Amino acid sequence: xxxxxxxxxxxxxxxxxxxRAINVTGNNIANVNTPGYSRQRLNIExxxxxxxxxxxxxxxxxxxxxxxxxxxFLGVQLNSENANLGRWEAQKGMLDRVEVVFDExxxxxxxxxxxxxxxxxxxxxxxPSGSTERSMVAATSQGLADTIRKKYSDLEQIQEDxxxxxxxxxxxxxxxxxxxxxxxxKIASTExxxxxxxxxxxxxxxxxxxxxxxxxxxxxEDANGQMVVSVGSGRPLVENGNTWRISTxxxxxxxxDILWPDINGGAVNISAEITGGRIGGWLQTRDTKIAGYQDxxxxxxxxLMEKVNEIHADGYGLDGTTDIDLFTGSGAADxxxxxxxLEDLNLLAASxxxxxxxxxxxxxxxxxALRTSPTMDGTATFDAAANTLVSQVGxxxxxxxxxxxxxxxxxxxxENYRESVSGVSLDEEMVNLVKFEAAYNAAAKMVSIADEMxxxxxxxxx
Amino acid sequence: MxxxxxxxxxxxxxxxxxxxxxxxxxxxxxxxxxRINRPSDDPSGMGRVLAGRSTLTAIGQYMDNIKQGxxxxxxxxxxxxxxxxxxxxxxxIADEKSGSEVTADERQFAATQVKEIFDQVLQLANSKFxxxxxxxxxxxxxxxxxxxxxxxxxxVSYQGDDGSFRYPIADGVEVTVxxxxxxxxxxxxxxxxxxxxxxxxxxxxxxxxxxxxxSTQIAATVDPLEGAHVQIMNKRSEAGPKLYRFxxxxxxxxxxxxxxxxxxxxxxxxxxxxxxxxxxxxxTAYQSTMAAASRIIQPSLVNFLK
Numbered sequence: 001x002x003x004x005x006x007x008x009x010x011x012x013x014x015x016x017x018x019x020r021a022i023n024v025t026g027n028n029i030a031n032v033n034t035p036g037y038s039r040q041r042l043n044i045e046x047x048x049x050x051x052x053x054x055x056x057x058x059x060x061x062x063x064x065x066x067x068x069x070x071x072x073f074l075g076v077q078l079n080s081e082n083a084n085l086g087r088w089e090a091q092k093g094m095l096d097r098v099e100v101v102f103d104e105x106x107x108x109x110x111x112x113x114x115x116x117x118x119x120x121x122x123x124x125x126x127x128p129s130g131s132t133e134r135s136m137v138a139a140t141s142q143g144l145a146d147t148i149r150k151k152y153s154d155l156e157q158i159q160e161d162x163x164x165x166x167x168x169x170x171x172x173x174x175x176x177x178x179x180x181x182x183x184x185x186k187i188a189s190t191e192x193x194x195x196x197x198x199x200x201x202x203x204x205x206x207x208x209x210x211x212x213x214x215x216x217x218x219x220x221e222d223a224n225g226q227m228v229v230s231v232g233s234g235r236p237l238v239e240n241g242n243t244w245r246i247s248t249x250x251x252x253x254x255x256x257d258i259l260w261p262d263i264n265g266g267a268v269n270i271s272a273e274i275t276g277g278r279i280g281g282w283l284q285t286r287d288t289k290i291a292g293y294q295d296x297x298x299x300x301x302x303x304l305m306e307k308v309n310e311i312h313a314d315g316y317g318l319d320g321t322t323d324i325d326l327f328t329g330s331g332a333a334d335x336x337x338x339x340x341x342l343e344d345l346n347l348l349a350a351s352x353x354x355x356x357x358x359x360x361x362x363x364x365x366x367x368x369a370l371r372t373s374p375t376m377d378g379t380a381t382f383d384a385a386a387n388t389l390v391s392q393v394g395x396x397x398x399x400x401x402x403x404x405x406x407x408x409x410x411x412x413x414x415e416n417y418r419e420s421v422s423g424v425s426l427d428e429e430m431v432n433l434v435k436f437e438a439a440y441n442a443a444a445k446m447v448s449i450a451d452e453m454x455x456x457x458x459x460x461x462x
Numbered sequence: 463m464x465x466x467x468x469x470x471x472x473x474x475x476x477x478x479x480x481x482x483x484x485x486x487x488x489x490x491x492x493x494x495x496x497r498i499n500r501p502s503d504d505p506s507g508m509g510r511v512l513a514g515r516s517t518l519t520a521i522g523q524y525m526d527n528i529k530q531g532x533x534x535x536x537x538x539x540x541x542x543x544x545x546x547x548x549x550x551x552x553x554x555i556a557d558e559k560s561g562s563e564v565t566a567d568e569r570q571f572a573a574t575q576v577k578e579i580f581d582q583v584l585q586l587a588n589s590k591f592x593x594x595x596x597x598x599x600x601x602x603x604x605x606x607x608x609x610x611x612x613x614x615x616x617x618v619s620y621q622g623d624d625g626s627f628r629y630p631i632a633d634g635v636e637v638t639v640x641x642x643x644x645x646x647x648x649x650x651x652x653x654x655x656x657x658x659x660x661x662x663x664x665x666x667x668x669x670x671x672x673x674x675x676x677s678t679q680i681a682a683t684v685d686p687l688e689g690a691h692v693q694i695m696n697k698r699s700e701a702g703p704k705l706y707r708f709x710x711x712x713x714x715x716x717x718x719x720x721x722x723x724x725x726x727x728x729x730x731x732x733x734x735x736x737x738x739x740x741x742x743x744x745x746t747a748y749q750s751t752m753a754a755a756s757r758i759i760q761p762s763l764v765n766f767l768k
Contacts, residue, residue, distance in 0.1 A: 105498060105499050116519075357601075359603075365628060386512075387512040391512075416473065420463055424466060424468075425467065430763040
């Protein structure tokens with residue numbers, strides 16, 4: 001109605017709208033540091049015009065809902081890169097510890113232990129009956145066995161720590177999946193009434209982002225606004241309000257595998273299908289990298305023991321005994337010096353013949369000659385194989401560090417881009433405050449003028 | 463592009479983190495004087511450093527072996543020189559006293575001398591290097607030359623075997639020093655001289671009451687004793703080339719050691735001056751970043767609206 005009461009109505013709608021706008025602005029300001037928050041905007045439209053003697057006339061302003069400023073495609077990309085970041089950071093973290101196991105820069109490690117071992121046999125060859133030299137051989141042999149065993153068991157320990165981390169990760173996955181399912185339900189019930197569930201969506205996106213760091217997921221939003229999340233090769237994790245809880249079990253190697261519950265109530269082992277996220281990184285480190293180092297260490301220990309024992313058993317100790325092994329054990333995990341030798345150093349076989357005792361040193365020289373013979377695969381010496389292992393660890397750590405750093409930069413870039421789209425700029429909100437306050441003041445002025453006009457009207461009739 | 467406060471602070475923090483990471487790395491390098499502090503700093507460099515270290519310890523061991531070998535040869539030389547002097551003394555006595563005009567008293571006096579010589583040669587033949595017999599072959603804890611029958615105190619038999627001392631001086635390369643006592647004192651290949659037997663014959667000849675018979679016996683030992691002298695000299699001269707080999711190899715290893723150490727140093731060591739200059743630059747950059755950031759992240763529109 002284009003009369004004074006109409007003006008009052010316009011004023012009212014203006015006041016209410018500017019107030020609501022300030023409300024939304026205030027909410028943005030309050031949430032400037034909230035992680036995952038997307039700024040919200042009040043959509044303002046003119047109210048439907050009313051018919052009048054001079055044609056349609058505007059009738060004030062109304063709000064068309066609060067909108068969340070958000071780039072959905074950015075969200076998918078962020079999560080996928082986040083999974084890569086999680087994977088490389090997990091690898092880097094665990095490989096850093098492996099590097100400590102193989103640290104040779106201080107000068108005492110596999111390289112030194114091997115060198116000491118070879119040299120002690122040379123010293124023995126110069127004085128086969130010397131008790132000092134025999135003690136040295138026993139000591140360096142033990143040192144070598146101890147070094148190899150310790151490195152192997154340190155690697156085992158790291159694998160066990162990874163198992164614990166994986167179990168923790170699985171719990172986190174289940175927790176976050178439950179959160180997402182819960183939010184799915186809330187969003188469904190809120191949006192049936194036609195409004196936007198902006199804050200729930202923000203929370204759901206945040207939960208998705210955290211989830212993608214832990215395990216690689218594929219997600220999409222279906223027509224009803226429900227988020228569907230799957231892991232591995234298309235195994236559903238969250239659908240509408242339902243979750244599939246993943247679990248762990250110990251496998252034949254003594255390490256943790258990840259199980260997914262299938263339709264029939266059974267469990268499927270999906271460890272091989274997980275390639276990203278922290279869990280993917282941990283599994284790869286444990287099952288490919290560390291297992292590989294252990295295999296290399298094992299091969300070195302086995303070959304070393306085989307070759308040394310072969311020569312040693314052919315030789316003769318100071319008391320004429322022969323056919324004694326220097327090392328016992330089957331590999332890197334249980335390599336030991338033969339306890340018979342530790343009890344009686346005379347059993348160390350320096351001599352090549354029974355008649356040559358005690359001065360013959362040919363067997364000792366033969367054992368020392370193993371240092372330069374290409375015994376590993378016919379191409380590498382023991383020393384070279386040990387050095388290659390250390391270099392390999394170095395390469396892997398370097399690659400993990402480089403990749404983690406690159407991914408971190410990538411994530412920073414993407415997050416900044418998201419921030420640029422969805423983030424709250426205090427300066428902008430300040431200006432908005434000023435804007436809406438001025439509009440509010442003007443609207444208030446309009447109401448008071450309408451009031452005065454009404455007053456004057458009333459006073460005409462006395 | 464829209465910039466928010468969060469973006470500015472995130473970027474600032476990320477840049478600071480990168481700068482401090484690099485500074486920390488430089489500091490570590492300066493503190494340890496090494497460029498490679500863990501395998502991942504330079505994996506292939508680390509491999510080379512490790513290979514270099516293996517080589518260095520091997521070289522050290524060879525140089526030790528060479529020292530021991532040289533000592534053994536010196537011992538041997540001293541011993542053999544003394545034996546040689548004694549053998550020559552015996553030969554002179556045999557030569558002088560082989561004439562028929564030499565009286566029984568003079569012969570008896572000479573016999574005492576030769577008996578002394580015999581005992582000394584026996585003692586030298588049984589000498590030890592450390593706690594091992596030098597001339598007993600592989601049987602280093604058995605005395606090589608022994609008098610079997612106390613009733614016949616000048617017949618000596620060899621108790622050792624034909625082993626030798628082996629000194630590795632390089633990969634697959636050894637210098638052997640013959641330790642078979644028989645080669646020195648008894649039968650040098652075939653046609654050698656058994657010194658003990660000759661001395662025994664000389665003593666018997668000098669003590670022979672039949673002066674004519676005795677003279678023949680004495681004269682018969684002169685040439686063999688000369689041969690014994692040659693035998694010892696030959697064994698002594700064997701040591702010459704071996705000593706030369708020891709010394710030449712020792713010098714070679716000394717040079718190699720320096721080369722390998724230099725190579726390891728080139729891989730591993732950090733140029734301290736350069737590192738310190740880089741650290742200074744990084745510090746300046748760090749401080750500038752902080753100063754710039756503090757001017758940007760602090761003010762906002764709130765301060766200016768009244």
